Amino acid sequence: MQITENQDLTQYNTFHVPAKARYFVLVENKSELPQLIDFANHKQLPILILGQGSNVLFTRDLNMIVTKFNFSNLQITSQTHDSTIIQVQAGKIWDNFVAWTVENNLYGAVNLSFIPGTVGAAPVQNIGAYGTEVAQIIEKVEVFDLQTLNFTEIHKQNCQFAYRSSIFKTQLKNKAFITSVTFKLSKKPYFNLQYKDLQHLKNNPGLNLQLLRQTIGQIRHKKLPDPKTIGNAGSFFKNPIVSKEQARQLKDRWPQMPQYQLNNAVKIPAGWLIDNLGLKGYKMGQAAVYQHNALVLVNLGNATGKQILKLANFIIDKVFEIYKIKLEPEVNIF
Ligand SMILES: Cc1cc2nc3c(=O)[nH]c(=O)nc-3n(C[C@H](O)[C@H](O)[C@H](O)COP(=O)(O)OP(=O)(O)OC[C@H]3O[C@@H](n4cnc5c(N)ncnc54)[C@H](O)[C@@H]3O)c2cc1C
Incomplete structure (x- = not known):
């Protein structure tokens, strides 16, 4: 665990607005989480978990312990003829995971290409784009329960996924940290082309995951400003x-x-x-x-x-x- 005091968060949010965190804690391994809770109890401050800060707006300095998870392993946990189950730790950059699925010819995540953020934040607002929501590929979510200090798994059926919402944004807000997410991806080709700007690909004989990812990149580039510049x-x-x-x-x-x-x-x-x-x-x-x-x-x-x-x-x-x-x-x- 690495702790800094009065950390400026301008570079830790994609709006690039200034705000200071009373304490900023980088957590390298999930086994350090009980230590983080001890620290918060000792300082008597609430904890705010931050991914890439791409869905937050800071309007003041935060008299809090702002924490970021650096653990980001990806592990295939099982496979069948048709699908692959992969567990990904919370700190992994979401789009690096999507790129990995494309390289490995796994179907289901590609429409969510280029969404900024971390894997740990993806279930929180059930990220979605171009007719796909992350809930469609999630099997279960591992959380660290801040009250019991235990790791538990929440099956997809109990995550209360809805449009830009989940149990992590409602009932479990500030009560649980997401430490890893388990996904089920298809080995059998399928493409979700229901979104109007993707429909032209239906008749393209060269359609594959790379082409779909590239097309989505082009559409996003036109509609969304790059946080690096704006x-x-x-x-x-x-x-x-x-x-x-x-x-x-x-x-x-x-x-x-x-x-x-x-x-x-x-x-x-x-x-x-x-x-x-x-x-x-x-x-x-x-x-x-x-x-x-x-x-x-x-x-x-x-x-x-x-x-x-x-x-x-x-x-x-x-x-x-x-x-x-x-x-x-x-x-x-x-
Ligand atoms: C240019 C741009 C385009 C975007 N496009 C899309 C889009 O197409 N679709 C879409 O759905 N969203 C989109 N977003 C929003 C954003 O990318 C997502 O909401 C993303 O999941 C946020 O990830 P993050 O790691 O930056 O989370 P943060 O912004 O750091 O955190 C968001 C919330 O999740 C909580 N949180 C973060 N990590 C965890 C964790 N491990 N456990 C528990 N809670 C946690 C935080 O406390 C906070 O409340 C876009 C944002 C930008 C800047």
Whole structure:
């Protein structure tokens, strides 16, 4: 365990906003976790676990113990004729894992290519992209229970996976650390091409995992700013889900509004709601709505977390005023 005091977190969050952590602890091995809890008890401070900081917004200094896991082993635990089971430790960079699945001709993860972050954070908001959610390939999640100080496994059925949510974001928030995730990937080829920008690949005789990954990279490049050059945390808001009745009324007033039917409700793209208010590219000091994608808020240079939050709240209020829909942040705000 490596401990530093008053650590600046600017480089540890993809918005690149400044914030200090009272203590910053790098954990090299999961066997050190009881020691981390002892340290937190001794200092009487709460712990915040950070992956790559690509889904957080820091709005203040954190009088906390901010910890990062550096353990990142990947192990094939079993195989059948059709599938491979792989256990991956929390600190592994998510996209390095996806790249590994592509190199090894394993099917199921490729649509989640190039999502920033760690394997440990992937189940927290059930990351998703291009018609795939990580829940579809998870078998179980190993956690360190902060109350019992034991490692336990949570089977996928008990993870309460939902749209950008899971038990780790709700009931188990601040109660368990994810230490590894076990995935089941298919050896049999299958491609999820339901997303409209991928459908053209259906008729491509050269379709393989590499081509799909490359295509997804190109689409993402057009829609999402690279956090290395423009601070951001991807989609800032969740897409709201409204009743069928409310969706019908909205459609009467805004016939162009895209709507996606769910079982008993309707999902509406938050980006469209914001864009339709003319807010794409809108600036509030150094915080802005990304000019190519209204769902993404960006740090134009030296915005603070508070300024980005002010912009987010302005958007939430405007959207509510016009559509009577309450947007919820997807990003975790501290
Ligand atoms: C450019 C860009 C594009 C993005 N595109 C997508 C996308 O397509 N789809 C998508 O779903 N998301 C997307 N995101 C959001 C982000 O990549 C994911 O949410 C990712 O899983 C966050 O990983 P992280 O390691 O950075 O987590 P962090 O941001 O560090 O943490 C996120 C939350 O998870 C908790 N957490 C982290 N690690 C653990 C752990 N081991 N145990 C328990 N809790 C933990 C943290 O406390 C925090 O509450 C994007 C972000 C960016 C910047």
